[in-house]
Amino acid sequence: MKRALLALACAFVLAAPARADTPWTLVKTYPHDPGAFTEGLFYLDGALYESTGLEGRSDIRKVALKSGKILERRVLDSRYFGEGIVNWKDRIVSLTWRHRQGFVWSLSGFRPLSDFRYEGEGWALTQDGRHIIMSDGTAQLRFLDPDTLAEQRRITVTWNGRPVERLNELEYVRGEVWANIWYDTKIARIDPATGAVIDWIDVAPLRKAAGVTDSEAVANGIAYDAASDRVFITGKFWPKLFEIRVKR
Numbered sequence: 001m002k003r004a005l006l007a008l009a010c011a012f013v014l015a016a017p018a019r020a021d022t023p024w025t026l027v028k029t030y031p032h033d034p035g036a037f038t039e040g041l042f043y044l045d046g047a048l049y050e051s052t053g054l055e056g057r058s059d060i061r062k063v064a065l066k067s068g069k070i071l072e073r074r075v076l077d078s079r080y081f082g083e084g085i086v087n088w089k090d091r092i093v094s095l096t097w098r099h100r101q102g103f104v105w106s107l108s109g110f111r112p113l114s115d116f117r118y119e120g121e122g123w124a125l126t127q128d129g130r131h132i133i134m135s136d137g138t139a140q141l142r143f144l145d146p147d148t149l150a151e152q153r154r155i156t157v158t159w160n161g162r163p164v165e166r167l168n169e170l171e172y173v174r175g176e177v178w179a180n181i182w183y184d185t186k187i188a189r190i191d192p193a194t195g196a197v198i199d200w201i202d203v204a205p206l207r208k209a210a211g212v213t214d215s216e217a218v219a220n221g222i223a224y225d226a227a228s229d230r231v232f233i234t235g236k237f238w239p240k241l242f243e244i245r246v247k248r
Contacts, residue, residue, distance in 0.1 A: 021202045022189065027230070027243040029209070031068035034239035040084035040094070040124060040169060041221040043232060044107075047071065048223055048241075051085040051094055058082030060094055060110060065232075068241070074110035084124030084169065086132055088146045093132060095122030102149065116149045126170040126177065128192065133177060135170055139163035141177065141195070155195035157188065164188055164197060171222035173231065174248070180220050187222065201246060203233055210238040 040051035040060075048063040058080055062072040076082050081097040091113065092105045098121055104114045123135040131152065132144040143153045157164045157179070166182040176198065177190040185204035188197045203219050210217070214237060221234035221241075234241040 021186070021200045022246060024201060024231075024244045024246045026206075026209075027245050030065060030232075030241045030243070032234050032238050032241040033063075033068060033070070034237055037216075037236045038169075038221040038234055038238070039082055039236075040086070041223045041232070041234065042085065042087060042126070042171070043223040043225045043230075044087055048232070049085060049087065049092065050221070051082050053082050053097065053236075055079065055081050058096075060085055060092065060105065062110075065241075072110060074105065083122045084126075084135070086125035086127050088127060088132060093125060093149065095125060095134070097121055097123070104149075118149075118151070123168055124170040124179075126172045128172045128177075133170060133172070133192070135167040135179065137166060137168070137182070139165050139167065141167065141170075141190070141192075155192070157190050157195045157197060159188070159197040169220045169222055171224050173222075173224045178222050178224075180218075180222065182220070183218055185219055187219075203244075206233055206242050206244075207235060207238075209242070210235065210240045212238055 037053045039053040042049050048065055050063055051060045056078040058076040060074050061070050083095040083097050085092055085094045090107050092107055094103045100117055102116045120136045123137045126133050132146045134142040139157050140154050142151050144151055168180040168182040171178045177192050179188045187201040189199050191198055207219055217237040219235040223232040231244050231246055
């Protein structure tokens with residue numbers, strides 16, 4: 001699983017930002033399943049939708065925001081390591097890590113509808129209203145046709161001209177793609193037209209507030225409520241989910 005790559009991940013160090021990270025404030029704290037190895041997260045119509053990883057433990061679920069209660073759940077076949085998810089119309093699209101296998105589910109009830117293939121690894125998904133955007137653990141983001149799931153183009157994400165590797169969980173926020181960086185507490189704010197990182201959001205205080213000490217309990221989960229301009233942050237095995245307000 002991904003934990004075998006820790007040494008390689010830690011060997012890559014981001015250049016220090018040339019300016020202060022984007023400021024934010026904590027608004028609320030909600031309960032989160034401490035057994036969830038969070039790989040994907042999005043907010044829709046008052047609820048959170050989450051995907052979890054690890055072989056034999058992967059699922060997709062609908063979760064009540066205020067209580068953290070699981071409202072609906074679909075367990076993946078035990079051979080799969082579940083990764084990112086995204087909604088498109090009345091469907092959910094999900095990835096697996098190394099099987100090059102994706103799935104399409106009904107948004108209501110998580111009924112299996114179809115599957116699809118892709119090259120390389122699957123890490124995370126989001127959408128901008130026109131494309132589904134996918135990360136694969138490299139510095140690249142793929143833009144997919146949301147109906148056929150065929151790849152249309154790619155961009156390379158850079159900071160000060162250097163590629164930013166290990167792009168993980170994604171969320172589309174106010175015209176930007178936000179990405180967790182695996183084994184880092186910083187979220188990259190990415191210009192989807194150029195791939196350039198606009199700035200960083202450091203959520204290290206949230207990891208501390210979550211009270212986690214396991215090295216695998218990294219920040220990994222961003223959801224955005226566009227109607228109310230709310231941002232939700234969590235991580236793998238975190239017992240808490242945080243609502244933050246990020247300065248425009």
